[in-house]
Amino acid sequence: MSSGNGGRPAIFEAEGIVKQFGGIRAVNGATMHVEEKSITALIGPNGAGKTTFFNLITGFYRPDAGRAVFAGREIQGRPPYVIANLGMVRTFQITKALARMPVIDNMMLAAPDQPGENLANVIFRPFSWRKREAEVREQAMELLDSFNLARLADEYAGTLSGGQRKLLELARALMARPRFLLLDEPMAGINPTLGRRLLDHMQRLRAEEGVTFLFIEHDMEVVMNHSDRVIVMAEGKVIADGEPHEVRQDKTVIDAYLGGAVVSQ
Amino acid sequence: MEAGALAVRRDRNTSERFADLVNRLNTLPYIVKAGAGIVLLDLVLLIADRFPDGGGEWLLFALIFAATIAALVPFEGRAVPIAAIVLVNVAATLILLHSLHDVAQRGINGLSLGSIYALAGVGLTLVYGILKLVNFAHGDFLAFGAYMAYIVNVTWGGPLILGILLAIVATAALGIALEKGMFAPMRRKGAGVLQLLLMTLALGFVIRYTIQFIWSTELRQLDVNRSAAVELPGDLRIGRISLIIVIVGIVTLVATGLMLRLTMLGKQMRALSDNIDLAETSGINTSRVILYTWIFAAGLAGLAGVFYGASTQLQPEMGFELLLPIFAAVVLGGIGNAFGALTAGLVLGVVIEWSTLFMASGLKFVVGFAILIIVLVIRPEGIFGRARTV
């Protein structure tokens, strides 16, 4: 099932993650690892438990059983903000742009280590955070610029188009200085050109900043041609894990998809 | 700038250590947690018993403390047997501290109060189940019904039974008017949770102050014989009014249960409660079912109001006074669950009356609130509700 641990250390490992809702086991013993600085795709038929798995490892759900380790620390059951602060940041399937706040605020919110977010500082040391705030604003504008969103900085995020929101979501996640970025269907609902740009960003970030990516995707072209490794989930378990061409030919995977898109590449 | 370089930051601050402690507490075997909870509860009862006068403030401190501790130790296992065991434990402790007779007598008194809570709670929970609307004016529906009965029974001198009929009909009419005039239009506009909540609150005040406008704040009584009592075996007594309330209440509630289970309307109501969009697409006339729900809920509220007025007295504030215990019954029983509201209402009435054994009777409603808060904190889905996942 699992290909050899190619030479790169694992930045993330999950072991036997289980989650039950009522009578249904949405995730039934998922075990996998993600190599550092890799771009790994997580695929599987609908209902396989991929988004639930994301929610479990990022702290939005509490696993009933199992272990998750990120950069050497156990994170199962920890709350989302702790996991995010450790450098493991996720985006959402349906973008969560903070609609009634300007784009620039959306961005600046995500920056870590802001003394101005501390109430005591705000009340008692009102000038101590101005410097960092200016830094954060500059970084935010730079990042917006690299995504071609700089001109929208003062617009309310709610007025952005679907594709722009996806980019904002990604840019915002990057403001958080993640080591490990989990993207839930980043290509969904955006046009191919924009999608291409997103993929280029991912490659660049991996190369320049050493960010690891794990993304859920349904678009097989993207998965096959732009990921280093593919992990396949079905019925709450990981059923395959390897390089794209290996996985494409794996019989269990083909069965899981009932002879669907995987083969037609 | 190296990504993630700042990741190892604020390693173990206080809130993380706190969270770790909570996690470790969670992993204790269930029997230990349950045992600790029971011991705590019994200690609270014992302490409360030591301070019969003005012990209320200590009791509340202890209850809130217990609730906070309990909130940190998630409830697992099956809620119904656990609730039953806790109830038995409370009863046993009280019997030990007082006498079987006292506990039984207060329990009987409590059944009457409980029937009123159950009647009102079923209506409130049905409306919530279908419309996802918490009707903060529901208590004032009860007051409205009570005063309607007053008109017939006292102002016109008619028999109480006619008063009850008018109360039911008038309150149901009020429900219809509100649904058509206010709730349906607001739903069509896509009104938000806070908006509707505030509207029902304002509505409650309008009803309350209209009652005050017409009848002033003077305490009024219905024309009933409050002192007649019926002797029961074991040297127990029940007021005639209370007996009627319990009997009529239970009969009405059983009839309601049967209606929900067996009739077409009942099934449709349950369908809407489960998934209103699905019900709509499967051809059910949702606005008609919603209307019937309001008629039903308001009618029950009117009836409950007359009963409450008959067993105590009428004043404009009576609605709000009742609202929170009714909420407690609804939440305890699982919001949206009519059977739950019924059971929880009865249980709540009994427990509230039991509390008068060791607390000033002015404080008995605090017990209701305490139970409400504890339930919200430990298990918001109530005893009979399905557990939340997140």
Added chain:
Amino acid sequence: MTELLPLVPVGVTFDAFTDIDFWISVGILAGIYTIFALGLQLNVGFTGIQNFGQVGFMAIAAYSMAILTTTPDGGEGINFWISLPLSVLITIGFALLVGLPSLRLRADYFAIATIALAESVRLIALNARGLTNGAQGIFGFDRSWDDFTDGIRDFIVDIGWTDVPNIFPLFLVTWVLAIGLTIALSRMQRTPWGRVLRAIREDEDAARALGKNAFSYKLQSLALSATLAAIAGFLFVINIKFVVPDSFLPIVTFTGYAVLILGGLANYWGVAVGSIILWTILEGLRFMDLPLEETQIAALRFILLNLTLILLLAFRPQGILGKREEMVLGE
């Protein structure tokens, strides 16, 4: 000079001595409710938590102050000026105790829980006669305050206005505080801290996914709001010279919400506007010359107020100064 005791919510009628005295007392109420509702605005408009127990915090603060400053036999306890910060600390402690278990509840459950808690506070105050003197209440806590206001009044007389009404110093203090707190809150809103709060209101999960401890921020918001309620509470009981349980009925919280609805959500300056308008109308209605009894006129005022609110909520939920998007439609 007549002792002015406002009708709401104690239920004692007052005598309008001169026009200006009446309107100054209205102004005091408006100022007190501004401070009270600033806390609600912080909670509802900027953090997204539906705090319906604000009057409970007011009660805790007022009672703490009164209990600390007086002794049961009518003597003097702790110094008034020291009792104020102490009471605020007690109130904050209570807010944290309340918030810890209840802030993770859904919006409507949180509303119910907070109403229940506030009512519990009132009922305990009513029944714990040993501590709070029950329905009779506590008085005599304002001796130091009176000295202070005498000082202010002397100062005002010195600078020329010899006919200054008795209650004017309270009016002055109330509005200085109201405006000062409005400015302070507005400035706090424009900080990174304020940004996190707004994000929590917009989408709590998004904020959490970006590393913000939403629960902690909500607690902070609640504690701050409780502090504002405490300040309003002090002024409130100083105004009527008594601390009685009946002053802390749920309608006080709801009137606070009425102020928010009038002035608009997510707008601190709107709170003062809403409060002034509300109290002007509410008290102005007192002068309706109708052949009705006292309690009936009182009832009528509230009926009109609440009907207006229902209409506002239905047709202009954003209030006078609010933006349409702020009052969440279709949430």
